[in-house]
Amino acid sequence: MDRFFSNENVNIDALEKKAFNYRWAVHPKGIIPLTAADPDFPVAPPIKESIKKYIEDGYFSYGPAEGLYEFKQAISNWYKRQHLADCNPEFILPVNSAAYALFVVMKTILKEGEQAIIPNPVDFLFRKSIEYAKGSAIPCEVNMDTAEYDFIELEQKINSKTKAIMLCNPNNPLGKSYTLEQINKLKSFAKKHDLWLIADEIWADIYYDKKVISVLNSSSIPYEKTVVISGLSKNFGLAGLRIGYIISPNNTFYRKVLENSLHQSTAFGLSPLAQAAGISALSECDDWLNGFRKHLGKMKTLSQNFVKNSGFLHPVESDSTYLMFPKIRQEINSEELVKNILDISNVALVPGGNNWFESKSEGYLRICYASSEAILSEAFERINSKKEFFI
Numbered sequence: 001m002d003r004f005f006s007n008e009n010v011n012i013d014a015l016e017k018k019a020f021n022y023r024w025a026v027h028p029k030g031i032i033p034l035t036a037a038d039p040d041f042p043v044a045p046p047i048k049e050s051i052k053k054y055i056e057d058g059y060f061s062y063g064p065a066e067g068l069y070e071f072k073q074a075i076s077n078w079y080k081r082q083h084l085a086d087c088n089p090e091f092i093l094p095v096n097s098a099a100y101a102l103f104v105v106m107k108t109i110l111k112e113g114e115q116a117i118i119p120n121p122v123d124f125l126f127r128k129s130i131e132y133a134k135g136s137a138i139p140c141e142v143n144m145d146t147a148e149y150d151f152i153e154l155e156q157k158i159n160s161k162t163k164a165i166m167l168c169n170p171n172n173p174l175g176k177s178y179t180l181e182q183i184n185k186l187k188s189f190a191k192k193h194d195l196w197l198i199a200d201e202i203w204a205d206i207y208y209d210k211k212v213i214s215v216l217n218s219s220s221i222p223y224e225k226t227v228v229i230s231g232l233s234k235n236f237g238l239a240g241l242r243i244g245y246i247i248s249p250n251n252t253f254y255r256k257v258l259e260n261s262l263h264q265s266t267a268f269g270l271s272p273l274a275q276a277a278g279i280s281a282l283s284e285c286d287d288w289l290n291g292f293r294k295h296l297g298k299m300k301t302l303s304q305n306f307v308k309n310s311g312f313l314h315p316v317e318s319d320s321t322y323l324m325f326p327k328i329r330q331e332i333n334s335e336e337l338v339k340n341i342l343d344i345s346n347v348a349l350v351p352g353g354n355n356w357f358e359s360k361s362e363g364y365l366r367i368c369y370a371s372s373e374a375i376l377s378e379a380f381e382r383i384n385s386k387k388e389f390f391i
């Protein structure tokens, strides 16, 4: 399995043509991008085979608006097997990316002027999806060590316009997941205030010592107004196939998200080719994913050691994702430091700050370590060898 995650298996020529979104294809040759969370490794072999098999007969006809039943079933089985959750496949809607899933769900829940609480920090998609629905995103600070909401602040932010609390489980950028007690506490809070609990679990399969606990885990307290959003960009590196899904709690909500997705108008929908790849990922690639997690565990240690010994970043712990979000020791704007590192060391990172992860992320930077040991070591060496120029 190790060969899948070796340096020899990273095809930089292909990445320079295909990896956009702040990665290899958008930087001049020679820059190492530890930016957007997208692995540097090719996908698991069964996924490639499933795509070849799908194209064999030469038909690329319309797929069903509700998604291929086999894919819905594969997602339901995945949640059962990996996350100990019972999800009715009839209520799962495959959509074109987790990002789009967020937009559709927020459109379904919010009317103009209504509010949803989001963690601060969190990925910018949370705010964008709420604002797309003409709602207001209300950031509520989370503990930077545990990603847990402050329930006193949370209580103060609730008013008659509040319709939902959002959770990023695990949190991007913090790389923190939640205990069963923390999930139950949040579910009880949402229940008490009759709010939707929307959990983005796109990172839930990338964990280290302990499994991430889903908000749908059958040992957590049941709460009907819980919706899960996820996708296959992070666990199986399929970002370019744009595979996402929405797990609805019941048929009424499912019908509403289906309507808001515009799938029935044929204007949108998840390509059947992507769904064929998704079926393979969720049913034939457990060993590959285990190998990926094992490799990432080593890259996490490598990255943590870099951060600890850097002299300009505070040491940081994480239990999930392939992201590291250290605090910068000096008084310097995150964007400025990241720009200096790019200019001086030829390594691209993601800055903290309002444009990316809400206000509390200012003074931090994000490193994505889903790469080979050789690439990461080279990137860290480049930064270390020139650090006197930016600290």
Ligand SMILES: Cc1ncc(COP(=O)(O)O)c(C=O)c1O
Residues within 6 Å of the ligand: 037, 097, 098, 099, 100, 123, 125, 168, 172, 200, 202, 230, 231, 232, 233, 239, 242, 243, 244
């Ligand atoms: C928390 C979170 N949600 C959603 C997404 C977007 O995923 P997709 O590629 O499926 O749109 C990301 C991507 O980084 C993410 O971190």
